[in-house]
Amino acid sequence: MENFLRSIYQQHASDLKTLGILVLERTKPNSHITDNFDVILLIIVQDADSKWCAKHYEFANKTCALHIVDERLLMKWIDTSGYRSAVEWIIYGKILFDRNEFVFNLKEQLRDFPDKKRDLRKAIEFGKLVKSYNEAKELFEMQQYMDANSKILYSLHYLARLAVIEKGHYPEVTVWSQIKQIDVEVYKLYEEFIESKEALKKRIQLMLLAMDYIIKKRAEVSVKHLLDVMGIEYAWSYAELKARPEIQPYSLDLSAIIAYLVEKRIVYSVKEATKGEGVYHRKYKLKK
Template identity: 60%
Template sequence: MEDLLRPIYQERASNPSTLGIILIERKKPNSPITDNFDVVLLIIVRSLETDWQEKHYELYNGKTAVMHTITEDLLRRWIDTSGYRKAVEWIIAGKTIFDRNEYISRLKEQLRSFPHEKRDLRKAMEFGKLIKSYTDVKDLYISEQYKDAYTRMIHSLHYLARLAIIEKGYYPEVTLWNQVKKIDPEVYKLYDELIRSNEEIAKRVELMILAADFAISRKAKVSAKHLLDIMETKNGAWSYEEIKQNANVQPYELDLNAMLNYLTEKGILAAVRIDTKGEGVYERKYRVNRP
């Protein structure tokens, strides 16, 4: 397969802008990692007319291939924000067929080490999604929309699982639950109990709300570390707008409201009331609740 594609990737390798080329082959009949193509070529470049270009190929032997050409900046965003989870697996598991100045080797090592500062950002992002999803579960359950509540609970447990994996220093894979089973059996057990239980859906969701609430509270402070560290950079309280305008919060700004409310409810943040011109109306600001 590699021989058939060599004329295509060699042309790219000769371009000074190309930093590395990785090849990923399909290992099984149904292959989400390769989108069911027989081979994926990932070409990382310094610059490109557009951040991401994709070309599909058919080979004379009936095989199919896809070539993704992406900029280094886009790849970094994907890695840092889980923008395209397959890319991380491509880099870790793929075969390096071109490596300018050991760019791919260093990238693979960075992914294996998963630096703490990148870990904290990813945890905050997953935590925000988790809180928003879990809030939806409770609202749907109270409204007696049990099937929808069940579906949202599945999503919530996915976010909880990703948190558990990131906390242990790994990047979440596409085959998430297989990974969680090895890394965090307790989170896997929650998922297993939800989908395998013989109880009615309403009862399953009710029991899982209680179990998930405990699991989320236990992880809250560690998961929100990225946000709490930002808020610790000044002594006074922060308005919502001040937090939102901080560039470091941008990756999870859409979930910021849910995070602030949850952290305040759990006593991790303190709500500070500031007088306004309206009698009995206060602006709410936030500060980290120090022990």
């Protein structure tokens, strides 16, 4: 198989724009990590004309998916969980070509998970968690129990990913196998929900109460990235915050995050007069 693979990637290895090449082979019949291809080839390039190019090959009764990805897009995927499989390709892939130890250093970075990147990922997952949890509560109040049940499961998944990140790991697709090893509290919450013998309405009601407690307990640490941007002295309008480039990865969930932080008194709202009588700008500020 190596000869077939070499014929696919060797021209890229001689290209000065190529930073690294990794290969990952399927080890079981059904493999999410390789999209059920026998082999994944990942080629990381610099200043590519196309940000992401994918090709499929077949040889000697084997299938291969080739992904040529621009370095900047790959880093965006890593930082924002844009394409989770790519992170696993780097973590578990075998290095075939490495220019100036680019791939080696990238693997080390994924193992270390620097605090700055961890804080961003926590804010992203917390935004999804709060939004999904709020939707579950609303559906429960509307007596849409089946839909509320689905949203609870989504919320638990986001909570699990948040817990993995808190422990200094990148969340994988098989997040519950990770959680079982590193956060018993969150795993038990999930286990109790899916194995509960309570009626659906009661099961959801109990889980909403439990999740309210556990989300509140994690909130301030989870949104450190946002709180650091806000600082202590300045009162921000929502438009100002939303426009900050650092917040773009979770800007779609920013409104839900701010509303939650105000509700839990982690952030408070202040009024600023406008030209309209009795109309105020609503701004947000951290408590000193």
